[in-house]
Amino acid sequence: MKKSAFLGTLAAATFAAGFAAAGTLDDVKAAGELKCGVSTGLAGFALANANGVWDGFDVAVCRAVAAAVLGDGNAVKFVPTTGKTRFTALASGEIDMLARNTTWTFSRDVDLKFEFAGVNYYDGQGFMAPKALGISSAKELDGATVCIQTGTTTELNLADFFRANGISYDPVPIETNSEAQAQYLAGACDVYTTDASGLASTRATFESPDDHMVLPEIVSKEPLGPLVRHGDNNWGDIVRWTLNALITAEELGVTSMNVAKHSSEAGKNPEVNRLLGTEGDLGGMLGLDKAWASRAIAVNGNYGEIFEKNIGVNTPIGIARGLNASWTEGGLIYSAPFR
């Protein structure tokens, strides 16, 4: 009798735990802040400035979600995670979402039980080498010492690339980007490999960026995007459609400048109206209010604005849109329609 009561309590506790895990939206609302996992510091993508305020391309996604859900783009608690700790942090519920230039792969989606909300940056793995080394291709790297960030897909791509080309290398696994940078600059490794965007960002912080070059080979596909835990589809939808809202806003010409004007009254374009909530109630379907997307766009602007402000050609990072241009301009950035 007592035992069955105990087991009953146990089952109830388990159910309660399962139920609590399913209501991320309510948890976030109750906490009044969004716990967002970001990188420990990658210029242009996620970096805390001198005042401790986080800024960057990935950070902007966190802020947009916080604005959509909580109405305040600053109601975010940024949790710096390394390549190694990020998945545990997300799986354990320490963070509500992860926006840390994380590659969408089959095993992460299916086996690690995560849900990728989309792609906010199409990347590929590259190599950076000092110009003094005098090499022009990654295939000349036979016997080189290569610095890699441990716990990332780059580690696996690197093994595949060198194996496929039948050349040897000496991997030096490193926890964070800044440590990798220190070792690379001290010459403890010949080349540094990570996603090409990360290389551009790292190179931009060097004293003399021109002494280093990114080799032409891109050895992998790295679609980076924000992700959430499996099992809470509503929360996954919120993150996915917030990202889509930013992308659609660029396509439709809604910017941080004119979003207030467009949101105040219904305009001529029905899709803009649906996006900004002046027509229909798409927000209600997500469990949010009508103005969710309008607030998300108002924080940092649309996708194009976020890109140009943080990593675009006019920033020290200087990445061209390339694959990350809107599909209307020949890129891959494409959102499902708001309908």
Added chain:
Amino acid sequence: MTAIPDPSKQGFKFSQLLYDTRYRSMTIQIIALIGILLFFGWLINNTASNLATLGKPIQFKFLGEPASYDINQRLLDYTSRDTHLRASLIGLLNTLILAFMGCVTATVLGVAIGVMRLSKNWLVARVMTLYIETFRNIPVLLWIIIVFSIMIETMPTPSAFRSGEASMMLYDSIAITNRGVYVPEPLFSRSLGDWNLFGTSSLRFGISLDLVVILITLFVGIFASRKVKKNADKIQNETGMRPTTWWKRLSLIIFPVAIILWILGLYLGYPELKGFNFKGGTYMRNSLIALWVALSLYTAAFIAENVRAGIQAVSKGQSEAAHALGISSSRTMSLVILPQALRIIIPPLISQYLNLTKNSSLAIAVGYMDLTGTLMGITLNQTGRELETVLMGMAVYLAISLAISSVMNWYNNSVKLVER
């Protein structure tokens, strides 16, 4: 006559469990035990059911899947196509070699420093005190990172050797770079090859027959040398004169090994700068050196204190008595003081060895691929099996620690005072 009623005809009553002092403590203990078991049962059940809810029930199938990552320092053959289990084994060997090197160096340094701290020379004693206090009181992680930073920032890069800014040492045999140290490696032109165990499974490994032969010769030499010593002891006991045996004993150990090495065709493989890095020779990575140096220096400070305490605990009368008998200072130390001090030194020495081994898990800070870096690092990350990998890692560290303690306890039993 009044009949005295039989005092305890009544049988065992249930209430006695609580009210009878003979049973009460046992009852309480049993209840507590049940409580503890239930608590752990609940913890395990809760974990298992939560993992099942997450869709990640505990299973170890991932160990058989290809690891897909490379490991830089491997004592056995390994490619990225090998399994996670083999990657863990490579990591385990890296842990063990680091722990072994660290324990040996820390003991040598620790004993020397501990003895020197008791030196009558003021300067030597004070310098050793300074060393001990500095190293004991700063976290070992900082020492590891400092040694590593010094290595990568101050040593020349391999390319500096090409341009002539740096040059190799000892007739071009040793290269010290910021990626590590390359020393000549012993090679055999008439090698006996390897003895391969476990076929092609993940646990396969080859034992070098050359090494086996050399070790056997060495042990035979040592055994013979001990025979000579025993014989000398016997002569000394009978006649009072000790024959000079050191050259006999030394040659018994050295000559057979030298002959075996000559038969096997020993030669040295020198490191050479080829391409981006040095090739050939034995490569001691910067991360291994940093960990080895930092862990040894740090642990040596603790061992030195143990040694000092052990020596000081031997009563002064012992050394005075030895001197009074005309025994020389060095023999007093080795025959009178140290055997007694060892009994006090060894138990805390065991825990220092355990500490060093456990501290070696800080290796990932400098990118050394030990067990924490492979099994509980990359494998954990690529497979997402947090609980399984960490549990396995804990079990392995526990096993290593228990093995070290049992070996050391055995040694302790052999040196401890025999009490009757």
